[in-house]
Amino acid sequence: MVCSSKFTKAIICAVFLAVSASAAPAASSVPASSVAVSSLTLPSSSISGSSDSPSSTASAPAASQTVPFASDDPNGVLWGPDIDTVPQAIRGSLGATVLGPQDVGIVKENADLLAPPTTDSGSVSNAKWPYSLSHNRLQTGGCARQQNVGVMPIATAMAGVNMRLEAGAVRELHWHKTAEWAYILKGSVQVTAINTEGQNYLATVSEGDLWYFPPGIPHSLQATADLPEGSEFLLVFDDGEFSEDSTFLLTDWLAHVPKEVIAKNFQTNISAFDHIPADELYIFPAEVPHDDDKAVNSPQGTAPEPFTFKFSQVKPQQLSGGTAKVVDSTTFKIATNIAAAEVTVEPGAMRELHWHPTQDEWSFFIEGTGRVTLFASSGNARTFNYQAGDVGYVPASFGHYVENTGNTTLRYLEIFKTDRFQDISLNQWLALTPPELVKAHLNLDDTTIAHLSKTKPTVIGPGK
Template structure:
């Protein structure tokens, strides 16, 4: 009985409310609902959406000082920060403006993506020196490690081999390389400044400075393993010093006495007589190595872009180099290596000339900016968005090196230029005119205004 009365009362109230609504209002309500539905349909069809997040700041976030300015380096940017009252290493702060006073676009940390070779321990030998970088110095750099080596004229990096491949870029002078592969084929070549060499894993070789320069030679070595340690190299003298003399004599079918003067420990680097540039290897019954272990990269003409140049060496041109690819890039003052990323491999960078800043974008609103000088190493993990901007008044020159058989990159500008314009417009609120100016080919190195340091 109670349920029946409740039902009757609800029906009466509903009827009263319905009667109280004017016909015009019902029509208006229906019309409004229809308009909302149409609007929703129109928006989904491509109308300009309303902002759902705040707009990006108009602050250009210029670098605040560089090597030519007299600015007192302090952790201040606009109204943010305050000066340092305690001890300060001014020399380091001058080299790192974007660490001391980061752009406001930076957020979070990506790990240390900078290592100066100047901070690596120097191993001094008679005839030269060596220093290295691996994950001990730069934990983020898991895919590659670097070694910087100097040999005086005639000095020899002794016969040795590695468990990984070895790739090299000659920084100064000339280096003569020799090698024998697993089939007994041999190879000798003189590799000059700006040229490359490559030895596959396990292939024995030697390095010797020629006298093309009285200073000898210096080079950069790259190994496709971030854990590589040059101390773990397998050396000829080290092996024989730890092998019974009886075994050595038996192996070479010789008298033990003939081996009385072999070194009792490794030589590593030692003085030697400079070799002639036209040195020829002994004739091998198996012949010479068919794919050269050296590549005259210095003779390759770079491609000119609006802001600088670039040239590439990978397995498509340097056939034997199946583990390492490189781009040599120059950037003029005010220009930049365009915003891009590498889809499959991390980038190990080395700065040869000039100064630069690089912002690494790691996703999830994480971005961090670093500054680089000659002799510095950079590292950018796979697919991290980045650029390389010249922050100085001279030409910037650097290497992009990859643990890969081919060089690959994705250009931000080209991606947007080849995406339907309406889609780009809805993302970025750009005008049709702006979108129409996007370059459908890679800019690679793009020009810009002159030095824009703000102080």
Template sequence: MDDMSRRGFIAAATVGAATMPTSPRAQGATADGPIPIRGGDGADVLGPRNPAREAQDRWTVAPPKTDHGTLPNLKWSFADSHMRLEEGGWARQTTIRELPISKAMSGVNMRLKANAVREMHWHKEAEWAYMLKGKARVTAIDQDGRTFADDLGEGDLWYFPSGIPHSIQGLESEVDGCEFLLVFDDGAFSEDSTFLITDWLAHTPKDVLAKNFGLPESAFANIPEKELYIFPAPKPGTLAGDRLEGAGPVPNPFVHRMTAQDPIRTKGGTVRITDSSLFKASKTIAAALFELEPGALREMHWHPNGDEWQYYLSGKGRMTVFGSESKARTFDYQAGDVGYVPFAMGHYIENTGSEKLTFLEMFRSPNYADLSLAQWMALTPHALVQAHTKLERANIDGLPTRKNLVVPA
């Protein structure tokens, strides 16, 4: 089976790729944006509309014929999240409160101006982070008094296990500080429920503080009366100066250079997979960074190790999720959107735009794992596959026996 035939088979098998009429109106599109019409089905919207929003959700307004049944919402945009504004930056989050299906993981998008600090804190959940823009410095200690400090740039990761105290400070850069994505291994996480050093000090009697630190009570006269959360601070010193000795360095560094990894290269794009086999500190979150060329497809697959939490970095795409019981639903995604796939549900992701589609996949698991539909069919007795699918035997015989993570256009 040649490459063109293989691609033709996969495209034909893709959920939502059914042939549609060529008339724009019949396809559910007009000059005003998508409308709920598919061939002879559907009708115009006569009541109030939000054309700008509908234009972002073409496959929601006019879903492909292969969509069926009821699946929960699997999309949320950070643009719809409450923005917490502070002196020196902001934060917004996507949790089960914003996206109820997102029970396994949650996310926070945060911005720190140069020298601004996300104050010293810890939380019950583990924290995984991807640097979106700019530069930052992180510090931490572990339960044995071992220390960590490092500077990060775009495409770098950090991971702090649950309960590990840490801080984040924006550094001077071409974008005045930094912006990053945080992912937590619990969908019920709340950024407002972290344990903050200033909050604790403010709610401890000063005589206890004096006894604990061996200082006079007067030393605590100027401690903040409430949490600082995000606040401007003095410019940090050198990284070498901030690397305090303590009981030595942590055994597994809390930082990993994801985009410095050699990618898996395919004709349709690149893939970088980062789990505990490479980033040894990251015990509860595994991730992958995909870059799909226009028209390329993240092949039809599913994950045997948990729910999938996605974040879209650039471009436009669509994903159809198959939920068994004849249920399937298609969603549109663009930069700043969060996608979610419940455990073991089949799906694909297609680049529907004219530029690269870049997105992150995260899992509450130490290891990254996926199962390929095409590979499963190729490695199952072909007569059995033919009995199920009614495909020509030659097409089945030509299926790739190795995973094709990204299928080219």
């Protein structure tokens, strides 16, 4: 029908609004059973270190139903790596069987890629890289494999290297244009370094300990025989484009300097350098270092700040679902560009819903199996499964959690390109927001709101 006048249009609009208002259900008529209730109802008093009283409650008007309530259909992991059958791309009534070929081993380890939770939506870049897929560089005395943007494009802020040295083997004297942070996975390593003031340093660090070398600081790494097999460690660099092939190596440099120049530099006869290597050594075997080795006496003294940190001796914070301990420049003073947390999550527990305000997170999974969903805003979310030896990545401000999906303890590292560890807890944020405002957003009942914790739970035990 075509309206003939503005007056006619006004009458029609008024009638339409009146009919719509009478047909729409009142907000208060929504059945109580249909109101979504948080699944995390852990009392704040059950969180280790939480001494504050529960959040106060308030009776705010129920919010108008502008969108449907979130589904409570189960979205758990459908299988684990040890499943006996061949997984299929089916979740509930969705999906279909796989008719074509597939790598069953990879599918078993990545259930949430083949049969993702229905909460996944939109597009999020791949945030998982197994070191098992990295090309390995084999040397006499050890090996090394890396992860950088070449294999994981999302990881722009940091890159990593997994290195293995047999007892006595040396990662030769070298330096980088990036900072180097390390975590020892097995065995012990003797490190040496010198700073710009000619102050030197020597120390031995063991499993769970760290070292850090600022950009340009020359250093070496040598495995001890504390573990007969030698050592293995994780290296993290503050540049996603870092490559081990771009290291500044002592032998590589001298192999590309005329020998007469080398002799002049060291004020000695050219014949003294008849047997220097013609190519880089990178990793090579050598005699096992002595336990009582000391730094060479320097007229400038020793480095004022240690390049190593006994992280293994830091007492972790005990939490309801696991433990956490943090290291940054407040405790490891020389580490001005990398901070980290070591987290354990017990079976059924989870690292709480949280985000890091300004820095990307580079994760390394040491033991156990876990699940992480990344929320990238604008309706984009994707879930990934992780096993020991995997690298994970979470861009700055992406909401996420880490859930233990196995039957053993999950242990992993959270690493950041920053001098201070920072995170924001969803639980704490809601607890410190006026209750009536939280209720208006989420339709939570008073009991759930009262259970929100004003201190960060960090790692939360199994839910009810």
